[in-house]
Amino acid sequence: QSVLTQPPSASGTPGQRVTISCSGSSSNIGSNTVNWYQQLPGTAPKLLIYSNNQRPSGVPDRFSGSKSGTSASLAISGLQSEDEADYYCAAWDDSLKGVFGGGTKLTVL
Amino acid sequence: QVQLVQSGAEVKKPGASVKVSCKASGYTFTSYGISWVRQAPGQGLEWMGWISAYNGNTNYAQKLQGRVTMTTDTSTSTAYMELRSLRSDDTAVYYCARQGSCSGGSCFKFDYWGQGTLVTVSS
Numbered sequence: 001q002s003v004l005t006q007p008p009s010a011s012g013t014p015g016q017r018v019t020i021s022c023s024g025s026s027s028n029i030g031s032n033t034v035n036w037y038q039q040l041p042g043t044a045p046k047l048l049i050y051s052n053n054q055r056p057s058g059v060p061d062r063f064s065g066s067k068s069g070t071s072a073s074l075a076i077s078g079l080q081s082e083d084e085a086d087y088y089c090a091a092w093d094d095s096l097k098g099v100f101g102g103g104t105k106l107t108v109l
Numbered sequence: 110q111v112q113l114v115q116s117g118a119e120v121k122k123p124g125a126s127v128k129v130s131c132k133a134s135g136y137t138f139t140s141y142g143i144s145w146v147r148q149a150p151g152q153g154l155e156w157m158g159w160i161s162a163y164n165g166n167t168n169y170a171q172k173l174q175g176r177v178t179m180t181t182d183t184s185t186s187t188a189y190m191e192l193r194s195l196r197s198d199d200t201a202v203y204y205c206a207r208q209g210s211c212s213g214g215s216c217f218k219f220d221y222w223g224q225g226t227l228v229t230v231s232s
Binding site for chain 1: 144153155213214217220222223224
């Protein structure tokens with residue numbers, strides 16, 4: 001059981017907007033920043049969003065992040081087939097140290 | 110360009126040790142830290158710990174304290190992760206990832222990753 005809770009799966013059709021949630025507590029999301037990673041099949045994870053809502057250079061602006069209280073969300077607009085991947089949230093926990101969500105498998109229908 | 114290149118796959122017996130390397134290039138090695146993250150087959154990501162390439166300070170996940178040691182060799186810009194007393198549930202792909210020069214808070218961000226090293230523990 002992961003410290004950060006994500007839905008195991010999400011889906012959408014091309015062009016749609018989908019959101020993935022990440023729920024934590026006051027010791028992690030509530031007091032530290034959240035990052036999101038995208039893992040395409042058979043590859044290493046890639047930083048998608050950092051510091052709650054910042055995109056690294058090269059990440060399309062279709063991807064956005066937000067945080068409120070002890071929860072965070074990743075939104076993907078204009079869904080594309082190449083967005084089919086696993087998505088993980090991560091944050092520092094003041095007691096448990098580095099923690100990840102269990103991951104959400106996104107399917108593009 | 111920043112690259113992290115890891116050593117090859119390993120097969121170990123239960124109780125043995127494994128040491129995985131991660132050679133960095135394309136940036137000033139001592140200006141950052143390295144975290145290690147593992148992923149068991151079909152499972153999610155698990156943070157193992159962090160080492161500062163500047164001064165060798167470490168911060169390990171509580172679960173692995175006493176079994177894991179992270180080191181760096183600044184002369185070759187290489188980070189190492191050694192895991193001892195291997196068990197079957199240590200079977201995983203092990204990733205190194207570049208992190209900031211501090212271990213927690215907003216520094217807990219991995220902007221470049223190695224390609225991963227599969228470690229299989231089997232009798």
